[in-house]
Amino acid sequence: MDKRGRLIQKIRNIAVQTPTHILEVPEKVEGFGSINYKPESCSACKKCIEACEVEALDIDLMVQLPAYLSAIIPEEGFRSKNRETLISLLQILKGEGDVQAIPVPSGLSGYGSVVWITEKCIACNKCVEACPEDCLDLEKKYDLPTIIGNVVTPPSISITEWEPFVICFVCWECSHAAADLAGLMHLHYPANIRTVRVPCSGAVEPIQIMTAMENGVDGVLVTGCLLSECHYGGDDPLAGNFMQQDFVHFWQSVFKEIGLGGRLHIDFASAAMGIRFAEIVTEFVEQIRKIGPSPLRGKLEVES
Amino acid sequence: MKKLFLCTCNGTLNKLLDFTRIGKEAKAIYDVVEVADNLCLEEGLAELEKGLSGDDRLVIGACSSQIIGVPMKQRIKNDLVAFVPLREQVGWVHLEEGESATNKAIVLLSDAAVQLDYMESQAEFTENMVGRVLVIGGGIAGLKAASDLHRLGVEVTLLEPFKLDKHHYLQTSVFMSDADTLRSEIQEIQKTILDVERIRGEIREVRGQLGSYEVTINGAKDGSMTQEFGAIIIASGNQQSLPSSAKKMRYGKSERVVTLDSLISNSKKKRAKDRSTILVAVDFDAPMSSVEGSHLLRTTRDLAARGNTIIVVYSDIQTEDENLYREARDSGVIFIRGRVTRIKENDKGLSCRIENTLESMQRDVIADRVAIPRLIGPTIETTQIAEKLGVECDDSGFIRTRYSKMKPVQTSRRGIFVAGGAKMPMSLSDAMASAQNAVLEAFKIVRSPLVRSGWIPVIDDEECDVCKACLDACPNDALRLMDDRIVHIPAHCEFCGICVSACPTRAIEFQSHSKESWFARFEAIAATHKRLEGKKPFSLVFACSECANASIDQAGFVGKQYGTGSYVIQFPCAGMVSPIEILKGLVVGANRVIVAHCPPGGCHHQTGDHLSELVVSLTRDMLREIGQNPDRVRATYMMAAMPDKMQKEVPVRG
Ligand code: SF4
Numbered sequence: 036m037d038k039r040g041r042l043i044q045k046i047r048n049i050a051v052q053t054p055t056h057i058l059e060v061p062e063k064v065e066g067f068g069s070i071n072y073k074p075e076s077c078s079a080c081k082k083c084i085e086a087c088e089v090e091a092l093d094i095d096l097m098v099q100l101p102a103y104l105s106a107i108i109p110e111e112g113f114r115s116k117n118r119e120t121l122i123s124l125l126q127i128l129k130g131e132g133d134v135q136a137i138p139v140p141s142g143l144s145g146y147g148s149v150v151w152i153t154e155k156c157i158a159c160n161k162c163v164e165a166c167p168e169d170c171l172d173l174e175k176k177y178d179l180p181t182i183i184g185n186v187v188t189p190p191s192i193s194i195t196e197w198e199p200f201v202i203c204f205v206c207w208e209c210s211h212a213a214a215d216l217a218g219l220m221h222l223h224y225p226a227n228i229r230t231v232r233v234p235c236s237g238a239v240e241p242i243q244i245m246t247a248m249e250n251g252v253d254g255v256l257v258t259g260c261l262l263s264e265c266h267y268g269g270d271d272p273l274a275g276n277f278m279q280q281d282f283v284h285f286w287q288s289v290f291k292e293i294g295l296g297g298r299l300h301i302d303f304a305s306a307a308m309g310i311r312f313a314e315i316v317t318e319f320v321e322q323i324r325k326i327g328p329s330p331l332r333g334k335l336e337v338e339s
Numbered sequence: 340m341k342k343l344f345l346c347t348c349n350g351t352l353n354k355l356l357d358f359t360r361i362g363k364e365a366k367a368i369y370d371v372v373e374v375a376d377n378l379c380l381e382e383g384l385a386e387l388e389k390g391l392s393g394d395d396r397l398v399i400g401a402c403s404s405q406i407i408g409v410p411m412k413q414r415i416k417n418d419l420v421a422f423v424p425l426r427e428q429v430g431w432v433h434l435e436e437g438e439s440a441t442n443k444a445i446v447l448l449s450d451a452a453v454q455l456d457y458m459e460s461q462a463e464f465t466e467n468m469v470g471r472v473l474v475i476g477g478g479i480a481g482l483k484a485a486s487d488l489h490r491l492g493v494e495v496t497l498l499e500p501f502k503l504d505k506h507h508y509l510q511t512s513v514f515m516s517d518a519d520t521l522r523s524e525i526q527e528i529q530k531t532i533l534d535v536e537r538i539r540g541e542i543r544e545v546r547g548q549l550g551s552y553e554v555t556i557n558g559a560k561d562g563s564m565t566q567e568f569g570a571i572i573i574a575s576g577n578q579q580s581l582p583s584s585a586k587k588m589r590y591g592k593s594e595r596v597v598t599l600d601s602l603i604s605n606s607k608k609k610r611a612k613d614r615s616t617i618l619v620a621v622d623f624d625a626p627m628s629s630v631e632g633s634h635l636l637r638t639t640r641d642l643a644a645r646g647n648t649i650i651v652v653y654s655d656i657q658t659e660d661e662n663l664y665r666e667a668r669d670s671g672v673i674f675i676r677g678r679v680t681r682i683k684e685n686d687k688g689l690s691c692r693i694e695n696t697l698e699s700m701q702r703d704v705i706a707d708r709v710a711i712p713r714l715i716g717p718t719i720e721t722t723q724i725a726e727k728l729g730v731e732c733d734d735s736g737f738i739r740t741r742y743s744k745m746k747p748v749q750t751s752r753r754g755i756f757v758a759g760g761a762k763m764p765m766s767l768s769d770a771m772a773s774a775q776n777a778v779l780e781a782f783k784i785v786r787s788p789l790v791r792s793g794w795i796p797v798i799d800d801e802e803c804d805v806c807k808a809c810l811d812a813c814p815n816d817a818l819r820l821m822d823d824r825i826v827h828i829p830a831h832c833e834f835c836g837i838c839v840s841a842c843p844t845r846a847i848e849f850q851s852h853s854k855e856s857w858f859a860r861f862e863a864i865a866a867t868h869k870r871l872e873g874k875k876p877f878s879l880v881f882a883c884s885e886c887a888n889a890s891i892d893q894a895g896f897v898g899k900q901y902g903t904g905s906y907v908i909q910f911p912c913a914g915m916v917s918p919i920e921i922l923k924g925l926v927v928g929a930n931r932v933i934v935a936h937c938p939p940g941g942c943h944h945q946t947g948d949h950l951s952e953l954v955v956s957l958t959r960d961m962l963r964e965i966g967q968n969p970d971r972v973r974a975t976y977m978m979a980a981m982p983d984k985m986q987k988e989v990p991v992r993g
């Protein structure tokens with residue numbers, strides 16, 4: 036399985052409720068999106084399919100009559116005048132009743148449409164650039180319900196004695212120093228966290244977050260340098276922590292959809308902010324304590 | 340100026356149609372309207388010539404273009420001419436309909452006037468042809484082709500692939516005729532081609548087109564060389580192989596199991612003891628050509644004549660000569676329809692179980708020998724050569740020809756021909772004949788520059804998505820992909836317009852036949868019909884210019900009457916019709932649209948009959964889906980031998 040496939044598998048593994056909303060993808064988050072396809076102007080040239088490196092597109096030998104009949108022909112017309120003519124003639128002739136897509140007789144070239152396989156798409160925009168007929172565009176929406184499908188809610192668990200268990204990804208630079216400082220200052224923060232040192236908060240990969248959850252942790256905390264002080268990019272909007280902030284927001288929305296809302300958090304502290312670091316941890320642990328143990332603990336228990 | 344010339348056909352047509360009304364109506368759309376009595380005779384032609392200046396656009400309202408078109412072409416230089424067959428498609432087929440027939444004439448003339456508006460001069464091109472021909476294969480067909488070309492004064496290169504030497508041909512050609520005849524035939528021909536260039540080698544690469552194929556050959560001696568040829572003849576012959584069932588027949592395991600040919604060819608030295616029982620096990624699944632069948636019958640007949648008992652177990656035998664079968668039976672050959680399912684060897688011989696598929700019975704036979712006829716297939720080289728040359732093969736690997744009757748030596752690529760056994764197993768005389776045929780075709784190409792004219796498809800790079808649908812659809816390899824754009828090769832083009840309907844973006848338009856021109860014509864027909872005939876329904880018949888048009892003309896000659904609301908529109912090939920033209924026909928108000936093509940398999944452009952059926956089937960599906968009656972659109976075939984087809988499609992009223 037490719038990387039995207041593994042990630043989606045992980046999300047399926049940790050989902051405890053069926054997602055119902057199509058998610059907005061934050062601006063800086065790349066790699067997730069939706070392809071909008073207009074069959075009415077498509078010439079079935081397969082240029083998009085050739086361009087897609089992850090085989091997220093395929094030809095479908097169907098004439099998408101419903102789209103043809105509901106298409107509104109723009110003032111300047113389609114680029115392909117031929118399809119435009121076909122559609123306008125069909126619209127004139129349209130009689131009563133519902134319309135369905137029909138198969139292309141086998142052996143006839145020049146007809147067909149494209150199917151987009153949501154979960155394979157890495158939103159690279161290559162197909163959009165390749166399409167000569169402007170039938171495709173990439174939208175910052177992620178169709179989580181389609182990708183994850185139906186989720187079986189794991190049995191609820193009754194845990195009497197429970198202490199939250201939180202994984203904290205700390206960046207090599209500021210956050211780790213802050214954590215050290217907090218220790219040096221003998222500040223109290225809950226013993227419920229285990230820190231994992233990473234070069235930069237931006238280097239935390241979603242699959243690592245999912246893996247932590249999969250193994251039954253109750254929450255994941257990502258900490259980085261103060262915004263604009265990232266050691267890998269500084270105040271560049273594309274610096275590690277800026278990027279990760281958007282990504283974590285995206286994953287938070289995913290978590291909410293799959294029944295893990297509130298269990299992922301990102302925050303920032305400079306090397307000198309030992310106190311702030313202790314606060315961040317305390318607040319997050321308290322939050323988790325309120326939400327309760329990870330529902331996945333139940334799943335793990337059943338499995339083991 | 341737009342001029343209309345009407346002909347009364349020696350004072351007959353004006354009795355069937357109201358020429359006064361036609362003339363009056365026509366004056367509104369033509370600048371000049373003339374009426375002649377015998378447009379096809381000298382006086383008429385002279386009058387026509389006198390009345391024309393070079394840049395006039397002209398409509399001839401007379402008999403079929405097949406008739407009047409011929410003398411006209413010789414006399415008149417104007418190339419913007421449209422024909423309205425008032426006689427065959429109106430006067431003679433609507434004898435009972437008086438006024439309505441006249442109305443139809445007027446409708447057709449209004450269509451022709453619009454047709455003129457969109458007509459362009461035909462493209463003309465001259466291409467110089469390389470004078471040399473490449474013949475591949477030095478067997479009987481190849482030698483014959485080289486020899487004939489040489490005799491015609493054409494420069495020839497004879498390429499002999501490494502593995503196909505004289506021995507190969509003599510060995511594998513037993514079925515063509517007896518070895519002695521073959522050997523002497525080959526020797527005779529060899530003498531005639533002493534000064535022909537002969538190379539031993541294999542083809543590495545082929546580029547170019549009819550008239551200038553650039554061929555790179557890896558030679559045995561001088562390394563590789565590249566040379567240009569105007570045409571290529573493939574004569575890579577046959578080879579024989581054991582059928583896959585041979586092993587099951589214990590071939591190679593038992594000395595008593597041999598090939599059928601070995602019983603004959605070894606006859607002089609270690610001939611099978613006569614008076615033995617020989618079971619001939621024909622492979623049950625492999626189809627047998629008539630040449631193989633004849634060879635089988637000849638061989639078994641001879642073996643039986645020597646006193647052997649011959650049992651032939653077969654599924655199907657074809658032969659070129661029915662007598663052979665009789666002769667074989669008369670010599671005592673026993674034929675059992677079925678298959679050999681098991682062979683066991685014991686000290687008495689071979690115990691063979693035969694399943695008689697006709698009577699569904701089993702029986703065991705003890706034979707001294709089992710003989711297996713070898714299968715004849717193309718040489719392995721044939722496949723390689725075909726691949727390098729870009730020509731198609733059939734399922735058995737033989738070179739595919741375009742249509743066996745009309746162009747028996749034409750491969751799927753123009754300028755490349757096939758001679759002899761590379762096409763199918765052939766007898767000696769057939770192989771020689773096919774070589775002659777290929778020589779003739781090649782000679783026609785290389786003897787003079789190619790001068791052609793016609794309306795051609797024009798590709799608009801801006802509109803093209805490079806989807807390559809047209810490449811797949813073109814039956815003549817006349818479109819190619821070069822530097823990521825589609826290039827048209829006029830020398831290969833047959834002017835069929837199939838590429839137009841294949842193109843999803845209509846980046847290809849056919850000269851004089853653009854989408855706009857069809858639409859304008861349909862609109863003119865509908866408007867004029869409505870004005871003259873009111874609400875009376877009408878049909879549009881999209882007829883291919885070959886068989887379908889001939890059938891419609893023929894209806895006129897034999898007087899098969901049909902309804903008047905029927906307007907025939909000629910397409911170069913029915914394969915050019917796309918759903919758009921059909922739907923437009925319905926939109927302008929036609930009650931029915933009939934797409935008429937050549938009979939199945941008889942399309943002059945190979946695929947037009949089939950493609951038009953597919954286009955119509957898609958259009959019908961679309962109509963059904965959008966709530967319209969799909970039966971308003973039909974595809975059908977027509978041919979000159981069936982003049983009543985129009986009557987079936989457009990019945991007489993009442
Ligand atoms: S955006 Fe990229 S991955 Fe998605 S369908 Fe297009 S080419 Fe394929």
Ligand code: SF4
Nearest residue numbers: 077078080081083166
């Ligand atoms: S590239 Fe555009 S026109 Fe071509 S098949 Fe894809 S969507 Fe259709």
Ligand code: SF4
Nearest residue numbers: 813832833835836838
């Ligand atoms: S007109 Fe016919 S032969 Fe010519 S390019 Fe088009 S499809 Fe090929």
Ligand code: SF4
Nearest residue numbers: 803804806807809842
């Ligand atoms: S079918 Fe049309 S769009 Fe496709 S490659 Fe040919 S000319 Fe271009």
